Amino acid sequence: MKIAKLSNPVMSDWFTEQGLRLDASPYVAGSLETKKMLERLPRTEPLASLTSGHNGGIFNGPMFRRVYLTDPEHSVPFLGTKDMMVADLTGLPRLRKSDAESGTLSYLKLKPGMTLISCSGFNAGRRAYVRPDMGDFWSSQDTLKVEPDPKKIKSGYLYAFLLSRFGESLVRGSVYGSAIKHIEPHHITGLPVPRFDVGFESEIHELVEECAQLRAHFQNELTSATEDFFKSVNLPELVDFNWHQQPRDLGFEVTQISALSLRAMNYGKRAQGLKLKLESVPHQRLGEICAEGQLRYGPIFKRVDSDINHGGRLLVGQRQGWWIRPEDGRVISPKHTPAGVFVPDETVMVGGHGMPSESGLFGRATLVTGRWLQHAYSQDFLRVGSGTESVSGAYLLSFFRSTVALRLIRSMLTGGAQQSIHSELVADMPIPLAEPADRDRIAATVRSAYHKRDRADVLEDKALALLTAAIEEAVG
Template identity: 30%
Template sequence: MSRKFQCKAVPSTWIEKYARRLDCGPYMSGAIEARELLRQLSARKDHLQDLTKGGISGIINAGRITRLWVEDAEHGFPFLSSTDILQADLSNISHIAKSVARQNNQLLIKDKWTLITRSGTIGRMAYARSDMDGMACTEDVLRVIPNKEKVKPGYVYSYLSTKFGVPLITSGTYGSIITHLEPQHIADLPVPRLGAVEDQAHELVQGSADLRVEAAELLKTAGKIANEQFGFPENLALSHRVFSCAVASSTQVLQRLEATFHDAVAQESDRLLAGVPHKDELSTLGISISETGRLKQVFVDEEYGAPFLTSGEIFRLRYEPTRFLSYRLLPDESEWATQEGDLLLARSGQVGGIIGRGVWADRRFAGGCVSVDVLRLGAQNSAILPGYLYAYLFLTDVGYRQLIRTAAGSSIPHLSAPDILRLQIPRCDNKIEEQINELVWNAGHKRAEAQEKEDEARTLVERTIEEGGR
């Protein structure tokens, strides 16, 4: 349902069908129109609970849990929030104690499940990939467990995420301030049976999930190779959470006074870099750092504007801009347009959050505009390969620590372009840098292709329903 103001005449029969509900959600979302179209469809229709494992018990609300966090992965499970299930990178999420999972056997998820946010912003979905298997997931996400003997898991996801499925899901929400969704609200949701189309949709969705897993593995390999070349550890300590005491030379203190710039972990990253024989300062490599600046943000319909992404949106699994900046008010493209191969750096936020994290701009990002809270690093025509630079800055912990230590500000820390340009970049054999660069580019291609496959599956299901199930 659009956020724009809407006015709609609703027949009294609709109100009677919805048990005389007087909130606007079911009537404005398109749910009733979707039900009417599905009712007229000649294809057989099953209720969602008829296609889940164990009936309605196959649609799970895990229930409230105690949040007990651990820092060592050996003692915990990666914990997915309702935001995390929509993220492309799951390598930096928090861990919840295994003892919590033992108290609630519904906390852990498995691959091929459909995950649906059930609180706050309801109806956002993800298809559980193999790299999510065995992770813990918040109670704010419903788990839909398909009965594989009755339906293909990928079809369940592709149908529920269509323009027919989403309105039907969101129409069942309740609550005035923080809306919620329960299993019984979607248990009777009609699912049309489309024969061979279900198999095609499943193959596309599963292929999309596999590509995303492959992309994550490629990036992991790129970071591992970079670490091995310089003898860097995979992880340094979490300095922003652990008390430490360190001594810094007076010459260093004259440049920066913040404790985080001189703490023991920052100094350890300096020591590791000092052991690298060949380093270049970023400013000498011909890297362009673009700061969008505070553009006049006038949002228009898609055909009249450039896609606009915030620092939170660039990390999402799917590239789906919802706002578009007016072309008429934008400066020259060179000042704002993202290119494939750019490095997008979140420059502000809380330390330990997204600040200092980066995204590789694959072909989906080309021509888009990022907010003032994102720095664009362009290395396509520089003296360093962009994929290699990405791997060092964002896939090694030493690179991340060098970035994050320069954050300035007390309430909302931020990174500045001059500080980033002063960073020392370790260099290795050209062939190794080319190998790492190729891994990163390939990962970007796979992520873009994954979204294309998922979109194709959704379009296939929607078109088949609109054509009467043929």
């Protein structure tokens, strides 16, 4: 339970400033303390005076009936409050294009440089930056859009402030509601934005912009690696494979069945057709590739809480595994944690527990390498670690992140309410093998992508550190 600090007690005039709110959140969560501290800066400007565009530049949108399609020609990528945190935006739901471009919803199209703030739900207040490759995306009504006026403020600098601990405190302090949290545009229009000289703000902006460019390159290189994979194994028709355009699995007959699985889904014709295609080219079974590595779930263990400053490690679960950065995770003590919670370099992590919904993470894959090796990982991930020197984890990721691999994994289910991946069926999955030189090239592209992702994090940290130091120095 949070209580007010004796060094910074809640004052009676704060109630008027907060619209006579009687819930404790804005008074003890630090937002009022931050606001009072920023008042000591030589210069601040209210957020609304620095934005432009629809509704003054701070807006969300109306509730509307969503019609999702799968054909890219007639749909647009649609970003929700969870999706805005994801690093690899492949597989986003697609909103019907005619609805998106209508007069009612056309203004929900994103523009590079916008700041997105989740404004509804348990985690209202998260922030994200619209990257250059997100310019043709639409966003949901549950996301606040903050469009900076380029004549008054740099977009990267404004985002850096809103992302900083000062901006987070102010945004979180604007949240209303109990069971379902909300932020409305007028709740944040008066947030005080610190202003410094043009050179300093431009430096912060350039760091954020370079960070956004690197994250866009990360996305592009991963997509390129997957395309290169299928072309290199002579299966170019699987590059843009559309599962929903294939005939549905209705009334099919299975002649070869065993006690390994009696579930009809595991024998579906669409998935079996994909498997036959993969088997038609030189390949190796996943179980053979991972025989000297690992192909298993993580250990179930007791969590012992710790602190980052005392050697604790962030525990990454399925919810955070695909985010740009794993936020809000639990910090645990490595001394009381089994070794299997930490994974070797270039381990492919597959979402392995849950329900295989269209927008869910079940069956989706990511790679643990670089800065993410320091984290611990929950038992919900299926660890795919190559034990074959000629087949790297980076090469495997180029396949596992594809629609083909996703659909195959989702045809290998076991369990009841909570689904898991059938260990013997997934071990039998065929992995096409390109020529050694092609494998090296594909793996190099994936490694380059993840290197850029790590570099982007470093630049973002640098921008936040510079801004934080400047604010703290200015307020004394």
